[in-house]
Amino acid sequence: MFKNLMQFWKGKDFLQEVLEEFKAMLTESETMFNSVCKKLLQGEGEAKLEDNIYNLDKKINQQERDIRKRVVEHLIIQPSVDVPVSLLLMSVVKDAERLGDYCKNLLEVDTLLEKPIDQAKYAEFFSSLDKDVAELFKKTREAFIDSDEDKANDSWRSEREIVKYCDEILERLAKSNLSVNEAVCFTLIARYFKRISAHLTNIATSVIVPVSDLDYYDEKRKK
Numbered sequence: 001m002f003k004n005l006m007q008f009w010k011g012k013d014f015l016q017e018v019l020e021e022f023k024a025m026l027t028e029s030e031t032m033f034n035s036v037c038k039k040l041l042q043g044e045g046e047a048k049l050e051d052n053i054y055n056l057d058k059k060i061n062q063q064e065r066d067i068r069k070r071v072v073e074h075l076i077i078q079p080s081v082d083v084p085v086s087l088l089l090m091s092v093v094k095d096a097e098r099l100g101d102y103c104k105n106l107l108e109v110d111t112l113l114e115k116p117i118d119q120a121k122y123a124e125f126f127s128s129l130d131k132d133v134a135e136l137f138k139k140t141r142e143a144f145i146d147s148d149e150d151k152a153n154d155s156w157r158s159e160r161e162i163v164k165y166c167d168e169i170l171e172r173l174a175k176s177n178l179s180v181n182e183a184v185c186f187t188l189i190a191r192y193f194k195r196i197s198a199h200l201t202n203i204a205t206s207v208i209v210p211v212s213d214l215d216y217y218d219e220k221r222k223k
Helices: 002-009 013-042 049-077 083-112 119-126 129-145 149-174 180-207 217-222
Strands: none
Touching: 013 049, 013 083, 013 119, 013 129, 013 180, 049 083, 083 180, 119 149, 119 180, 129 149, 129 180, 149 180
């Protein structure tokens, strides 16, 4: 359905403008994620990182409002036309906005740390999980913008692996001998990685499920 609708809208100014702005939201949230991880996990923050992250988050929030406004205005002008894809855009744009919030939450973890993260301890629990999440940003953007079902399914499989690993991390942390501060901060990182992955996959799988099944692709796959 999604591919057919996108083909129908191909070349329309409305769709092109919305997709460009949505693509920008995904790219900016990816930039936020990579910058925050570099500071949080490697201690290599750029100058005025906090200001830059909060400014990007505000920009993403404004882009969400702009896209929703465009969709509503489009439906007012053409009621009952393009409703399914309009509803889809209203849903995934919220997922994109949440990505910025969770990247901001990750930055806040850095302020909770009593000392910089021990990279050996981090690697023991997380391995290369931050890189896996970073790769999921790319897969999601390509799956949505290209309306590619194979890439969408690949994103879903990657997210399943990330979620499973995050759950295993939490079990190990609960039984670890880490300090309270380290255990709490590692728990928050695992939780935020998991939520970021979930929102990315909601966006990617929107190309292969009906509007009524958005956010419930896991349940659909289990049937």
